[in-house]
Amino acid sequence: MNNNLGIIMKFSITVFVFTLIFFSNNIFADNIDGRVAIKVSSKVKIQILEDMRKNLTSIQLIVAALANEDFEQVVKIAGELGSMDHTEEAMMRRKSLSEEYRSLGPQLHMGFQSLSRDARDFGDVQHSLGQLSNVMNVCVACHQGYRLEVE
Amino acid sequence: MNNNLGIIMKFSITVFVFTLIFFSNNIFADNIDGRVAIKVSSKVKIQILEDMRKNLTSIQLIVAALANEDFEQVVKIAGELGSMDHTEEAMMRRKSLSEEYRSLGPQLHMGFQSLSRDARDFGDVQHSLGQLSNVMNVCVACHQGYRLEVE
Numbered sequence: 001m002n003n004n005l006g007i008i009m010k011f012s013i014t015v016f017v018f019t020l021i022f023f024s025n026n027i028f029a030d031n032i033d034g035r036v037a038i039k040v041s042s043k044v045k046i047q048i049l050e051d052m053r054k055n056l057t058s059i060q061l062i063v064a065a066l067a068n069e070d071f072e073q074v075v076k077i078a079g080e081l082g083s084m085d086h087t088e089e090a091m092m093r094r095k096s097l098s099e100e101y102r103s104l105g106p107q108l109h110m111g112f113q114s115l116s117r118d119a120r121d122f123g124d125v126q127h128s129l130g131q132l133s134n135v136m137n138v139c140v141a142c143h144q145g146y147r148l149e150v151e
Numbered sequence: 152m153n154n155n156l157g158i159i160m161k162f163s164i165t166v167f168v169f170t171l172i173f174f175s176n177n178i179f180a181d182n183i184d185g186r187v188a189i190k191v192s193s194k195v196k197i198q199i200l201e202d203m204r205k206n207l208t209s210i211q212l213i214v215a216a217l218a219n220e221d222f223e224q225v226v227k228i229a230g231e232l233g234s235m236d237h238t239e240e241a242m243m244r245r246k247s248l249s250e251e252y253r254s255l256g257p258q259l260h261m262g263f264q265s266l267s268r269d270a271r272d273f274g275d276v277q278h279s280l281g282q283l284s285n286v287m288n289v290c291v292a293c294h295q296g297y298r299l300e301v302e
Contacts, residue, residue, distance in 0.1 A: 033197050033200075049298075053294050056290060056294060057291050057295075059287070060284060060287035060291050063214070063280055063283050063287060064281070064284035066280050067277050067280035067283075067284055068277075068281075069277070125276060125277075126219075126276070129214055129215075129217050129218035129276075130219075132214050132218075133211060133214040136214060137211060140204075140207055140211050143204050143207060144204060147200075
C-alpha cells in the first residue's frame, strides 16, 4: 500500500514538473517581450489592428505619391488620416484605453494634418519626407512601447 | 431522485448555454478578422514581431535619410535589411511557417537589396522612393493576409 502511494506520489510530482516546464515556456516568453500590455476586448483589438493596417497602407501610398511628385494625392491621403474618427463607437473605444497610449493617437493625426497642409502649400518632396519621418516616429514609439492583449 | 436529476439537467443546460454565449463572442470576433492564421509558438511570435518592429524602425530611418538626401545612410540601412538571417535558429523558425507566408520574406529582402544598390549607384530620391514603395507593398500584403496565432 505504502509502495503504491510512493509510485503515485512520484508520478504526480513528475506530471507537476512537466506541466510547470510546459507552461513556464509561455510565461517566460511573454515576459521577455517587455512591452506594456494594453488590455482590450477581442472586438476592440480587431478594430485597432484594422485601423493600423489602414495607416500602413496609407503611408505606402504617400511614399508612392511622393515618388511621382503627386502632391494632390499626398494632400488627399494625409488629409484623411489627419481627421479623427468621432463616431460614438470610436469615442467609447478610446475611453477604454490608458491615457498615455491614448495620447499617441492625436500626435499621429496632427502629424498627418501638417503633412497634408504643407504638401498643398509647398509641394516640396524633401519637406514632406521630413514630416512623414516624424509621423512614423510615433508609429515606432507606439509599437516599441505597447502590445494589445485580449482581456 | 428523478426530480433532482431534472434540476441538475436544467442547471447543466443553462451553464452550457451561458458558456456558449460567452465564448461565441470571441469566436465570432476572430472570424470577422478574415486573415489567415499562421500558427507559431509563443517564442517564435515574439521573435517575428521583434523583427517586424526592426523593419518599421528601419523604414522610418530610410524616409528620414531620404528627407536629407543622405544616400550613404540609405545604402547602409537598406543593406542590413537586404541580408537574410542565416543562423540555424532563424532557418528552423522559417521551416515551421507555411510556404506562401514564407515566400514574402525573400521578396522583402530582395526589395531592400535593390534599394540599397540603387541608392549607391544613382543617388536619386524619386527612384529610391519608388523602390521603397514597392518594398512597403510586401508589408501591406502580408499584414492584410495573415495574422500570427500562438499554437
